[in-house]
Amino acid sequence: MNVHDFYFDLPEELIAQEPLKERDSSRLLVLHREDGRIEHRIFRDVIEYLEEGDCIVLNNSRVIPARLFGVREGTGAKMEFVLLKRIDKDRWETLVKPGKKAKIGSKFIFGDGELKCTILENTQAGGRIIEFEYEGIFEHILDKLGQMPLPPYIKKQLKDKERYQTVYSKVEGSAAAPTAGLHFTEKLLGDIEKKGVKIAYVTLHVGLGTFRPVKVENIEEHKMHSEFYLIDEKNANIINETKEKGKRVFAVGTTSCRTLETASDITGKIKPQSGWTDIFIYPGYKFKIVDSLITNFHLPESTLIMLVSALSGRENIMKAYDIAVKEKYRFFSFGDAMLIL
Incomplete structure (x- = not known):
């Protein structure tokens, strides 16, 4: 398939710049994939489409304040770092700007000097491997100095x-939020549980690669970035029991969807596991676990719009986006949501 098959014209004024006052007051476009029918609802109405025995799967990854601004030791030259991936305790893969000033061996200072780093090596993607120096607890220092x-x-x-x-974020490690989950409130989740719907949690640490454009015309040639995921035995059992009883699994967000499809075997069962996934889901993919998807509206020609097209059909998605x-x-x-049934 050609990347241009997933293009649509998006006016800039429709790009949400800030969240609504109430998380669950976003609009919800409901797409019925069997007949292409569309409904316009409010997000909190999502509970009406869930049935007793169904399961919703949430990504409990928490965003770290991964953007740091520092100055080069000796010259005072300003540098921006974005933490992408933790290699070990104090070494990170990062994006840097401006890259020309981030030479191997150079040192940078953050805040009042409570955090320092040294550039160790270049990465193939144009980033840098750095090593931090500090006293105390790194996460506390990062929370003080870093920005979202x-x-x-x-x-x-x-x-x-x-x-x-998300209100259920727990495991720190993402460089970007699993944004489909931003619409949920604690009350809405409580009401969903009262209805007899199971809630399962997975972890996938979202990388900034999620925003990288597809640069090849034939999408099958695109290589996905890898992201760390984890699903434990308790939550795997919840999902497997749901499938065994013939009930539906609703993935909340493309990250939950990719985690579930990565962790499933050929028999359609989830196995407890952790690791790195670079699964690329596009039209033609056969879903093993996910029956329905709650998601936001994605960028034109992105891997995310390709994933939702795989579930609902490209024509359905492009029509729904045109209507949206x-x-x-x-x-x-920070935008509105879509429910694909």
């Missing part, structure tokens, strides 16, 4: 860091 690494299409500074976290633009739905991380 908001996507490049969000121009406004976020006033409340927690609005770029006409109806002025809000797009991307």
Whole structure:
């Protein structure tokens, strides 16, 4: 398939710059994939589409304040670092800007000197491997000095860091939020459980590669970035029991979807495991676990719109996106949501 098959025209004013006051008050476009029927609802209405015995799967990864601003020791030259992947206790793979000043061996200082780093080596992707020096607990220092690494299409500074976290975020490690989950409130999750719907948790640490464009025309030639995932025995059992009883598994977000499809075997069972996944889901893929998907509206020609097209059919998705633009739905991380049934 050609990457241009997933293009749509998106007016810039539809890109949401900040979250709504109430998480569950976003709009919800419901797409019935069998007949292409579309409904327009409010996100909290999602509970009406869930039945007793169904299971929703949430990604409990928590975003770290991964953007750091420092100065080069000796010259005072300014440098921006974005932490992408923890290699071990104090070494990280990072993006740097401006890259020309980040030479191997150079040292940088953050804040009042409570955090320092040394550039160790270059990466194939144009980033740097760095090693931090500090006294105390790294996570506490990062929370004090770091900023949320908001996507490049969000121009406004976020006033409340927690609005770029899901209410159930727990395991720190993401460089970007699993944004489909931002619509859930603790009350809505409680109401869903009261209805007899199971809630399962997986972890996938979202990397900034999720925003990288597809640069090849034939999408089958695209190579996905890898991300760390984990699913434990308790949650694997919840999902397997749901499938065994003939009930539906709703993945909340493309990250949960990719985790479930990575962790399933050929018989359609989830195995408890952890590791790195670079699974690329596009039309033609046969889903083993996921029956329905709760997701946001994605960028044109992105791997994310390709994934949702794999589940619902490309024609259904492109029609739904055309309607979403006409109806002025809000797009991307802080935008509205879609339920694919």
